[in-house]
Structure formats: structure tokens, C-alpha cells
Amino acid sequence: QRTQFDIEMLQATGVCPGIENYSRYLTGRAPGEAPPTLIEYLPKNALIILDESHVMVPQLGAMYNGDRARKSTLVEYGFRVPAAMDNRPLKFEEFNKMRGQIVYVSATPGAYELEQTGGDFAEQVVRPTGLIDPPVEIRPTEHQVDDLMSECRIVAEKGGRVLVTTLTKKMAEALTEYLTENGVRVRYMHSDIDTLERIEIMRDLRMGEFDVLVGINLLREGLDIPECMLVAILDADKEGYLRSRTSLIQTIGRAARNVDGRVILYADSITKSMQAAIEETDRRREKQKAYNAEHGITPASVKKNISEVLHSVFERADYVENSRAIMGMAEEEQAAFQNPAAFQKYIKRLEDQMRKAAADLEFEEAGRLRDKIRKMEAMDLGLTGTMTNPRLANGWSVTSSAPTKPKGGKKMRVSKRR
Structure with missing residues (x-):
């Protein structure tokens, strides 16, 4: 019954809950064969760089083992169909077979990386800033x-x-x-x-x-x-x-x-x-x-x-130019990032404008302002994307540019014109 319902959902909408149950059939792979992954789309002469390789290499093996341990129990008790086992990360052997040239980068390379080098590796100990390791x-x-x-x-x-x-x-x-x-x-x-x-x-x-x-x-x-x-x-x-x-x-x-x-x-x-x-x-x-x-x-x-x-939890260069300018932003927006008080004041003004636009039924403008608030708050946190759960005024929905309920607790009715 569950499978029949999923097939009907796939035929009608193209998606269904638990799509991993059917990935083997949708991709045409044989049972036990490696699933489609991003590495298949890389050109043969691509260079792969594994940063912090002493952590990355063990994770490549652990991803498959962890996924299999979880799904084997689900399949055993009927929560997944057996084909779900083939929607998995690559085994380390499969990754090694499919990859092209690879560079392992780490301050503390593991035994596997040192074994692969055969004792011939590049060591970058000197820093551009002249800094030395601490006593x-x-x-x-x-x-x-x-x-x-x-x-x-x-x-x-x-x-x-x-x-x-x-x-x-x-x-x-x-x-x-x-x-x-x-x-x-x-x-x-x-x-x-x-x-x-x-x-x-x-x-x-x-x-x-x-x-x-x-x-x-x-x-x-x-x-x-x-x-x-x-x-x-x-x-x-x-x-x-x-x-x-x-x-x-x-x-x-x-x-x-x-x-x-x-x-x-x-x-x-x-x-x-x-x-x-x-x-x-x-x-x-x-x-x-x-x-x-x-x-x-x-x-x-x-x-x-x-x-x-x-910007990243991983290491950057030893020296980064200290520039406060943000490309593609107006001077007023640039000024808002100078101190927290100015930023909060600017966000408050945008929220007031968004509220007014929604009250005037100018939902496109309200949506634009909402997206701008998300972008500004994400940039204030140092993120490059948009926030999935932005800070909005009380009573305002995350996904809507209009308030979920007006003051006084009464429900708001909005008529839709076709």
C-alpha cells in the first residue's frame, strides 16, 4: 500500500516521501552498484584537494559504514525497502577508483596519506608573515x-x-x-x-x-x-x-x-x-x-x-586585507554595518516599511523588503547565503510578507482574486 501510494505520487508530482527507497530504480543502477555522485561529473583531468586530510580520509570510509548501519536496521524492520541500501555514500575503495589526481593537505597528515606519498611530500612550514610556532x-x-x-x-x-x-x-x-x-x-x-x-x-x-x-x-x-x-x-x-x-x-x-x-x-x-x-x-x-x-x-x-x-570554519591565508567595503551595496547599507546600534536601527526601518507595504496590499514590495532584511542579517553574521529563519517582528511569518495575525488577537482574512 505504501509503495503503491509512493508510485502514484511520483507519477502525479514527480516526488514522494522516502524517495531513497526507489533511487536504484530511478537511476537504473544494478543492486550493490555505486550510486550516482558528484564525482562522476568531474572531468578526468580534474584535481581534487582534500583539506584537513587527516580528518577527511577517515570520514570517507565512516560515511558508508554509518549509513549502512542505520539503514540495515530500518530495512530489517520494514521501514525501508531493500533498495534503499543502494542510496548511499561511496565506499572508500569506490572513491579511490573514480577519483583523478588528488592532493592531501594537512598540518598533521595521517598514516594513509604518508603511505601514499612513499616518503616524497611537500612541506610548507614557513609562513608569509614570518610567524613561528609558539613555545x-x-x-x-x-x-x-x-x-x-x-x-x-x-x-x-x-x-x-x-x-x-x-x-x-x-x-x-x-x-x-x-x-x-x-x-x-x-x-x-x-x-x-x-x-x-x-x-x-x-x-x-x-x-x-x-x-x-x-x-x-x-x-x-x-x-x-x-x-x-x-x-x-x-x-x-x-x-x-x-x-x-x-x-x-x-x-x-x-x-x-x-x-x-x-x-x-x-x-x-x-x-x-x-x-x-x-x-x-x-x-x-x-x-x-x-x-x-x-x-x-x-x-x-x-x-x-x-x-x-x-566566512568558513576552515583555514584561510595567513594574511587577509582588512577592507570594510562590501561590493554591490549602497552607502546607506554600508554605514549600517559600522556599529550594532546603526544596524538595528536600519533593520527596524526596513521592517516598518515592510509592514506598511503589506498593509497597503503591496505584497511584492513587502516580499522584496523581507528578502533584503534576510540578506542584511545573514551578512551581519558573516554568512554568504540567506537566513532560513530570520528575525522578524512579532506576529510575522517566516515565509510570508504579511503578519499572521493583527493586533488584538483577531484572525485576518485575505481574499484571493484569480
Whole structure:
């Protein structure tokens, strides 16, 4: 009955709920054959670049395994037809067979990438800004929180920022509460925080709304905070995924954007991962120092537009030109981005205009203003697209340019003319 209903929906509308049940038949693929994917449309001479390859390569295999584990249970109990198993990500072997030339890019390449190179790889250790990797210091875990609080105050007085990594969410929240009670401007960030809220937290950190950010596993790849003068890693000797060689090197690298950057590892013993991370950091420092001395380069902190960090969670260049101009926008709109108060005032004026247009039944104009508000708010957050859930006045629908109900609670009736 369900299948018959879906077939009727496909014939009538071209779509149906649970379309993955029928993707094998719609694409004409044989059972077990690789599904159509974007990689099939790339030309044979295309060059694929896998950024942060130490994360991307394991994910290529994990996507298929995770999808199969979920769907096998659904198929077993009749919630999906068996053909749904073929609407899946590529297996790693299938990806390897279909891809053309590929470049793996990572500060900490994994075993697979190093095996593929056969020992012949390009290493880019020198930075255009002349910055060197930060010095790493090891301190005992006894009184580590009080020592950290003292360091946070020193850095805050210099106008810098501090990144702190803990092992658990509960520890991050407890540490944030303790530091707040002692007068430190601090916030925490972990996987329970929504993506848009994370963006706001990162922007507030760079703008100086607070000085210390506590996290777990998010303060690693791609986090680019030039104002960061100190990275503190608590319980660094607790060997595991969060304190592995790769994780430590990536976290240490967050302090490499500031000329005064440094790292403190709180540990009572030196693990193999700690030793490997420190040795790799020292090796890079020596190369960077030698290059700077040979070419007469004076290290300088990264200069980066604050909104730039919101454009992507992945790393950009070491230097980005600081330009406030936004292409294709009127001067009035440009001025609105100069400070939060001006922006809120401009958005309020647009909302009033939208409300008036809707009241005059000028729905096209109201829709245009609604879209403009969405675009402005998205750009204010550093996004490139439109917001799916924009902030509108109370009583206004997300998808409509007219209010859902007028003041007084009475329902609004709108007649439609054909």
C-alpha cells in the first residue's frame, strides 16, 4: 500500500516521501552498484584537494559504514525497502577508483596519506608573515585552574585572548562558571551549541566582548584567532583521542597566529603524544627561525578582518586585507554595518516599511523588503547565503510578507482574486 501510494505520487508530482527507497530504480543502477555522485561529473583531468586530510580520509570510509548501519536496521524492520541500501555514500575503495589526481593537505597528515606519498611530500612550514610556532611549556596539574586564571588575567591586560581546552562538557561548563565567579570574562563552546551561536561566540571573542573561550574538541582545525596569545591544554597527560599527537599539534597551532603566542600544557607526566607534539613543534620552530634569519624577516601577527573568520570554519591565508567595503551595496547599507546600534536601527526601518507595504496590499514590495532584511542579517553574521529563519517582528511569518495575525488577537482574512 505504501509503495503503491509512493508510485502514484511520483507519477502525479514527480516526488514522494522516502524517495531513497526507489533511487536504484530511478537511476537504473544494478543492486550493490555505486550510486550516482558528484564525482562522476568531474572531468578526468580534474584535481581534487582534500583539506584537513587527516580528518577527511577517515570520514570517507565512516560515511558508508554509518549509513549502512542505520539503514540495515530500518530495512530489517520494514521501514525501508531493500533498495534503499543502494542510496548511499561511496565506499572508500569506490572513491579511490573514480577519483583523478588528488592532493592531501594537512598540518598533521595521517598514516594513509604518508603511505601514499612513499616518503616524497611537500612541506610548507614557513609562513608569509614570518610567524613561528609558539613555545610550549609544561606545568603540573596541581592548582592548574588557579594558575590558568592568573595567566588569563595577564593576557587580558595585554589585550589578548585565551583558548582553553578541557576533556568533557561538564568540565568546560564548571570551569567557565568558576572563572566567571572570579571576575574573568569567559564563555564556553562545545557541540551542544548551535552553529550560528558558535559564529556569534567567535566574533564576540575577536571583538573583545570576552577574553577567554573554553572548549573541548572545537578549538582545533581551522579556528583562526589572530588575537590569541595563549592556548592552555588542561590534563594534557590523559592519553586518548583528545590528547593524541594530532590533536595536540592542531590545538598548539591555534597560538601560531600571534607573534606573542604561547602554549601551556598542564600535565604531571610527559606522554608519547605530548613528546611527539613538542618535538614536531620545536622542529618547525627551528626551520622557521632559520628562514627568517636568512631572509631578514621580522615576524608580525596576522591581520585579519573580524568578519572573515565567519566566512568558513576552515583555514584561510595567513594574511587577509582588512577592507570594510562590501561590493554591490549602497552607502546607506554600508554605514549600517559600522556599529550594532546603526544596524538595528536600519533593520527596524526596513521592517516598518515592510509592514506598511503589506498593509497597503503591496505584497511584492513587502516580499522584496523581507528578502533584503534576510540578506542584511545573514551578512551581519558573516554568512554568504540567506537566513532560513530570520528575525522578524512579532506576529510575522517566516515565509510570508504579511503578519499572521493583527493586533488584538483577531484572525485576518485575505481574499484571493484569480
